[in-house]
Amino acid sequence: MLDFVVKGGPVVPTLKGIQQLAETRRFKAWFLDQFGVLHDGKQPYPGAISACRFSSVSFGILVRLFQLGCFYFLTVERLATSGAKMVVISNSSRRASITMEKLKTLGFDPSLFLGAITSGELTHQYLQRLTDHFACHSVFMALTLNRRNDAWFAALGRSCIHMTWNDRGAISLEVAFRYCPPPKFLLQSLTQTKISGLASVAEAVTMPFDKVFKNIALGLPSGTSLPLTLEDLEEILKRCAVKNIPMVVANPDFVTVEARALRVMPGTLASKYEKLGGEVKWMGKPDEKIYKSAMAMAGVDAVDCIAVGDSLHHDIKGANIAGIQSAFITCGIHATELGLGKFGDTADPSSVQALALTHDAHPS
Template identity: 35%
Template sequence: MHVPKLLQGVGSIPDQYKGILLDQFGVLHDGKKPYPQAVEAVSELAAAGRKVLILSNSSRRAESILPKLVKMGFKESDFAGAISSGEIAWTALKERQGDFWKQLGTKCLHITWGSRGPISLKGLGLQVVTEPADAEFILAHGTEALGRGDDQEPEAIELDEIQALLQQCADKGGVPMLVANPDIMTVSGRSLLAMPGKLGQWYKGMGGEVHLLGKPDAVVYKRALEMLDLKAEEVLGVGDSVEHDIKGATAAGVDSVFIAGGIHAEDLGVFDAGDEIDLDMLRDWLAAYSSKPTFVLPFLSA
């Protein structure tokens, strides 16, 4: 059975990896503050001449990512750029390349964020509707609110209310769902927060058509390799989700580092930087997911 190699911080990453794809939530920060050694670890990677690219399932546009990291204490100069699921979704809706996108329609039921800040649809020419009967497609950016268009405040909504709306769309039929963040859960301090990928799971279970825009889809890794101008074997993906970060990297031929202290911390008993990883338990746990990361770290550390 597969056991990933335990790294002793980013300084022990082999020299063959010239590019590093970093997830955000659960790797760099917990949604509220950076992890203890994350800022130093990123700077060490950059100082070693590695190209560090953020590869995030965030449903926000890529341009918003680095400024937020800078506010947390990270140095913008340490990063080669950022790719987000939100950017991929925005571009697909803007360019409308391919039959599916051309035939999608413009009337959308928009599920977005509330307290975390709603996501703008500016420039996409969409008409936001609030009744499933009027929707030509569902756009899931968040899990907290029902959008009413950029000129109005979104309406706070509970998860069970979202389920009811999704069921109405599924019953209607022919209403595809675009998930602009495929993550199922993310870290929020010490808690876990339901993400748009969870809504996608529900809708698929209702018989609905679901399109996930982000990791683990191959398109995001193709774009990342193009941005870095590197081959897959020269790049290392770092993430805390076996279903998205590790699965996506493996499928793209990219080696990976699994961060055990992220969304799976409770499963693995890794809550603080000093906690040791039980490699025997990790081996069995990874086998249940058919996941084979190349390396493992408790947290991103220098």
């Protein structure tokens, strides 16, 4: 059953189990975040794989629900039989195909999902030359054609500084850009570092530069990477900001959950660049482009969708912007802020409401 709680904001249903919601066949499409919902970047959450190892007619997904700090099966058997579809939407700088391969290596059956839309895929398609020939989903072809009508992307040059992972494996641009030394054009800035004791998203974006940005590398044409010192990185950002060179960030997340720890993500660096006066083009959630792409892939309208995620700023706010329903997972990146120390802990409704108001993001 559903409980309704009012704590200084809009009425929000508290879900004690949403199998009943699934059985209503209210939503034709379910848009699922991957990190913090299906897996933690290293391994799937307990039961998630077995939950997904049903036939296309009878299967389930494991999600942690709004107001609940424990796992519940969301049975989607009736949704599947009625034609409901699941799409993974992720703020990952990697291509959609790589995301599906990642799920497969973690033990998930990719055939249970309609597909994936990632911020990296959106970035790739918006930067792809219109004259390039490539095989892709019709949705992605439409995204590429959108560049012709997007004045901001159409005005970009063909030279770039490509910043990528150092300790996680470099990400190739896979588009026809000319790599060059700084400070010509900052395409995307990616960083990942585990900070001991990192407690919240807010802490990540306010920490000193030298404590956050480590393990950063310069992407090379060969696909390899060259590690950058903090001094190198800071100088690049300062020069680019002074010259009004735009940054396209292919992963706008501030932090993510990895094996129960918080890792700083590219959005944090992009936020620092904005504070230096630089211009940032944020790709992925919460921008509505990624949701519109998912809706196009599923062939549904906003009224027929629900998004499930653990980030108020990205997943829930993005759903609000796109005009679709949402379910907030409390034990993800906001767990510490909500006082949740372990799986099974239950978030206090007033704390959830207050945090949602802080982010101006309101779960359904």
